[in-house]
Amino acid sequence: MKVGLFIPCYVDQFYPQIGIASLELLQKFGCEVSFPMDQTCCGQPMANSGYSHLTGGCDTNFVNNFSEFDYVVCPSGSCTMHVKEHLHSKENEAAATHIRKHVYELTEFLTDILKVESIEGNFPYKVGMHQSCHGQRGLHLSQMSELNAAPFSKPEQLLSKIKGLDLVSLSRKDECCGFGGTFCVTEEAVSVKMGLDRIEDHAAHQVDYITGGDMSCLMHLEGILRRQKSNIKVIHIAEILNSI
Amino acid sequence: MKENTIDHSHAAAIFNKDVERVNWHDETLWFVRSKRDKSAHAIPEWEALRETASNIKNNVLSNIHDYLVEFEAKAKENGIIIHWAADGDEHNKIVHSIIAKHGVTQMVKSKSMLTEECHLNEYLAENGVEVIDSDLGEFIVQLRKEPPSHIVLPAIHLKKEDVSDTFHEHLGTEKGNNDPQYLTEAARKELRDTFLTRKVALTGVNFAVAETGEFVVCTNEGNADMGAHLADVHIACMGFEKLIPQRKHLSVFLRLLARSATGQPITTFSSHFKKPRDGQEMHIVIVDNGRSTQLGREEFRNSLKCIRCGACMNTCPVYRRSGGHSYHNAVAGPIGSILAPNLDMKKNADLPFASTLCGSCTNVCPVKIDIHDQLYKWRQVLVKEGYTPSSKTMAMKGMSAVLANPTVFKIAGKAGRFVMKNLPFMVNNNLNAWYKQREMPAPPEESFREWYAKKAKESKDKK
Numbered sequence: 010m011k012v013g014l015f016i017p018c019y020v021d022q023f024y025p026q027i028g029i030a031s032l033e034l035l036q037k038f039g040c041e042v043s044f045p046m047d048q049t050c051c052g053q054p055m056a057n058s059g060y061s062h063l064t065g066g067c068d069t070n071f072v073n074n075f076s077e078f079d080y081v082v083c084p085s086g087s088c089t090m091h092v093k094e095h096l097h098s099k100e101n102e103a104a105a106t107h108i109r110k111h112v113y114e115l116t117e118f119l120t121d122i123l124k125v126e127s128i129e130g131n132f133p134y135k136v137g138m139h140q141s142c143h144g145q146r147g148l149h150l151s152q153m154s155e156l157n158a159a160p161f162s163k164p165e166q167l168l169s170k171i172k173g174l175d176l177v178s179l180s181r182k183d184e185c186c187g188f189g190g191t192f193c194v195t196e197e198a199v200s201v202k203m204g205l206d207r208i209e210d211h212a213a214h215q216v217d218y219i220t221g222g223d224m225s226c227l228m229h230l231e232g233i234l235r236r237q238k239s240n241i242k243v244i245h246i247a248e249i250l251n252s253i
Numbered sequence: 254m255k256e257n258t259i260d261h262s263h264a265a266a267i268f269n270k271d272v273e274r275v276n277w278h279d280e281t282l283w284f285v286r287s288k289r290d291k292s293a294h295a296i297p298e299w300e301a302l303r304e305t306a307s308n309i310k311n312n313v314l315s316n317i318h319d320y321l322v323e324f325e326a327k328a329k330e331n332g333i334i335i336h337w338a339a340d341g342d343e344h345n346k347i348v349h350s351i352i353a354k355h356g357v358t359q360m361v362k363s364k365s366m367l368t369e370e371c372h373l374n375e376y377l378a379e380n381g382v383e384v385i386d387s388d389l390g391e392f393i394v395q396l397r398k399e400p401p402s403h404i405v406l407p408a409i410h411l412k413k414e415d416v417s418d419t420f421h422e423h424l425g426t427e428k429g430n431n432d433p434q435y436l437t438e439a440a441r442k443e444l445r446d447t448f449l450t451r452k453v454a455l456t457g458v459n460f461a462v463a464e465t466g467e468f469v470v471c472t473n474e475g476n477a478d479m480g481a482h483l484a485d486v487h488i489a490c491m492g493f494e495k496l497i498p499q500r501k502h503l504s505v506f507l508r509l510l511a512r513s514a515t516g517q518p519i520t521t522f523s524s525h526f527k528k529p530r531d532g533q534e535m536h537i538v539i540v541d542n543g544r545s546t547q548l549g550r551e552e553f554r555n556s557l558k559c560i561r562c563g564a565c566m567n568t569c570p571v572y573r574r575s576g577g578h579s580y581h582n583a584v585a586g587p588i589g590s591i592l593a594p595n596l597d598m599k600k601n602a603d604l605p606f607a608s609t610l611c612g613s614c615t616n617v618c619p620v621k622i623d624i625h626d627q628l629y630k631w632r633q634v635l636v637k638e639g640y641t642p643s644s645k646t647m648a649m650k651g652m653s654a655v656l657a658n659p660t661v662f663k664i665a666g667k668a669g670r671f672v673m674k675n676l677p678f679m680v681n682n683n684l685n686a687w688y689k690q691r692e693m694p695a696p697p698e699e700s701f702r703e704w705y706a707k708k709a710k711e712s713k714d715k716k
Contacts, residue, residue, distance in 0.1 A: 016701055016702075018656075018672045019672055019676060020701065021672070021700050021701045021702055022672045022696075022697075022700045022701075023694045023696065023697065024694070024697070024701075025697050025699060025700055025701035025703075025704050026697075027701075028701030028704075028705070029701065029704060032705075044701075044702070044705045046659075046702060046705075046706065047659035048659075049655075049656045049657070049658075049659055049662045050656040050672070052653070052656065054652070055649055055652065055653050056629075056633075057610065057629065057632070058606075058632065058636075058645075058649065059606075059632030059633050059634075059635055059636035059637075059641060060633075060636055060646075060649045060653070061633050062633070062636075062637065063649055063650060063653040064653065065657075066653055066654070066656070066657020066658065067653065067656050067657050069657065070656075070657055070658070070659060142609065142610070142611035142612055142613070143610075143612075146611065146612035146613070146615075146616060147612065153612075153613070153616055154290065155290070155568065155613055155616035155617045156300060156616055157293055157294045157296065157297075157299040157300055158300065181283070183613075184570055185570045185609050185611035185613070187570065187609060188609065189608070189609025189610065189611075190609075190610075191606075192606070192608070192609050193686075193687065194686035194687055195262055195606060195686075196261070196262045196265060196571070196606075196607060197262070197266070197686040197687075197689060197690070198262070198265055198266035198268075198269040199262075199265045199266075199269065199571055199574050199575050200609075201689075201690040201691065202269055202275060202574045203570050203571075203574060203609075204691075206279070206574075228694060229691065231692075231694065232687065232691030232692045232693065232694075233690065233691050235691075235692040236690060236691055236692050
């Protein structure tokens with residue numbers, strides 16, 4: 010199975026360890042993984058700001074980089090959702106369609122495609138799970154609290170297999186952290202307040218780590234935690250799942 | 254009424270200066286959201302009810318012409334006088350003409366977001382008519398000369414201490430007496446007198462039934478009934494999307510409305526008005542005010558399904574932390590942000606951006622309006638129509654040019670470090686806003702792509 014690793018632009022440059030963990034994890038489960046070197050950005054920042062008409066170039070570049078794979082896998086619910094919902098190509102719509110139908114967020118790829126039953130891993134800490142909104146409500150990686158429907162969580166299903174990991178139950182289990190792309194700077198006051206409140210919920214449950222599938226949310230929370238000089242750390246779920 | 258014209262983020266920043274109040278506002282509304290969850294999750298067929306309601310409203314929006322004609326004919330048969338208003342101004346003139354015909358200068362009004370949308374109170378005040386709002390929350394904000402901050406809970410931005418001060422000033426209640434029972438009784442006494450002396454009563458409409466020509470008004474305080482039953486003239490104002498085809502459809506909507514709004518199984522009063530009682534005059538003003546334009550916008554027509562329950566506001570993490578007034582529109586929160594640009598794109602261009610697109614609104618909505626997708630779509634429209642700053646457009650163009658071309662991307666930032674200084678999600682904003690209350694991650698020694706290239710070279714060399 011040929012897998013194209015799609016690493017969000019900011020993860021590539023600020024959090025290389027997440028790319029490494031994702032790559033190793035996929036290889037561990039037998040995938041033939043490549044990272045196309047000419048990938049840049051999926052174009053979501055422009056689209057969410059109202060400039061989707063300027064994302065054609067990003068789309069073309071994305072299709073050029075990822076058309077040859079069976080699957081495209083990304084350690085971000087948000088970027089995955091953007092590609093899944095908005096990737097089109099004037100030059101090669103068939104390839105764009107193939108990618109839209111075969112792009113997966115990392116944890117759902119592990120649970121749904123690779124059908125991972127067990128993971129060797131050891132992470133003896135108290136952990137709070139921050140489910141990103143795009144991953145949850147956009148990709149249905151877990152059940153949202155708004156619906157009258159049976160609960161499930163693909164990331165938590167994986168985390169439950171990690172030795173020593175103590176997953177806490179939050180008071181507001183799926184409230185947005187306030188990152189929101191450009192929102193984090195255009196609505197700075199509300200964005201930070203939302204982040205502070207999310208952290209407060211995790212802190213009240215005495216977590217050592219806040220984990221999640223989207224580093225953008227975690228980067229925002231980490232920024233606040235570091236300013237607070239808090240002992241709570243953030244860690245991407247790929248790093249926990251690859252902890253051996 | 255004071256009109257807030259500063260943009261959402263600025264107003265929200267001011268709201269956030271009082272941390273305790275923001276916490277209280279957030280927790281109060283989260284409590285309402287939690288009550289909604291409890292109530293909704295106790296109904297096994299809840300999701301099917303939402304789907305049914307959404308489908309009924311689809312049918313209404315697709316056949317609105319026929320239903321309006323049917324409703325008008327039936328209502329007229331029942332002895333109701335029907336008026337049609339193309340916009341807010343015409344609506345206000347019609348209401349005023351009815352009041353003027355009866356030679357009165359005072360009117361009692363129960364909750365109607367439509368009249369807020371049309372700025373009826375201001376219009377009538379300018380024309381010498383005094384309006385008393387009889388919904389307790391609206392009564393409070395009216396005394397304070399403020400607009401409602403929430404469509405179901407108009408005074409939710411106020412604490413009981415604020416209400417006490419307001420009543421002390423306007424109704425002469427005991428200073429510092431914050432007892433809700435005492436304060437409510439003071440309002441009740443004041444309003445009893447109003448109900449008894451007003452000859453004209455105006456109410457909103459929650460549902461208008463095409464099949465029978467009747468309309469239903471839902472309140473918890475019975476204030477609509479008090480006003481309408483004691484007055485000689487009852488005026489009911491409705492946006493045309495309030496129609497439902499048949500009376501039996503109320504069994505879907507009445508189950509959804511109060512549960513979504515406050516977690517109650519049903520509102521205390523669901524009053525059906527079908528014909529005027531002997532000697533009474535009953536009017537219905539059916540208002541367009543931009544609704545047919547919205548109906549014609551394919552991407553946004555779903556917004557007209559709204560039954561004004563306020564669930565999207567209660568669940569919205571941004572609304573809870575910015576307050577209803579920061580939306581400078583009669584209807585605040587997520588639903589307001591998709592309705593307002595239709596009324597005035599320039600004035601409301603900021604609202605679709607006052608969201609993280611978390612999607613919670615869409616999933617509590619009892620009529621399944623795709624609210625967060627519409628927020629995204631409004632952003633695209635507003636940019637195309639030129640309502641975003643040109644500096645932002647320039648920055649976006651530059652950003653997309655770099656990101657579209659891997660070669661330029663590599664050159665633009667030495668060793669692919671373009672993103673580090675130009676985080677795409679911060680386009681057109683320098684990092685100051687980020688740094689105000691947050692740190693940036695420390696740059697690692699090498700990027701993932703550098704590590705990957707190195708590894709690839711190593712394994713190639715081994716071979």
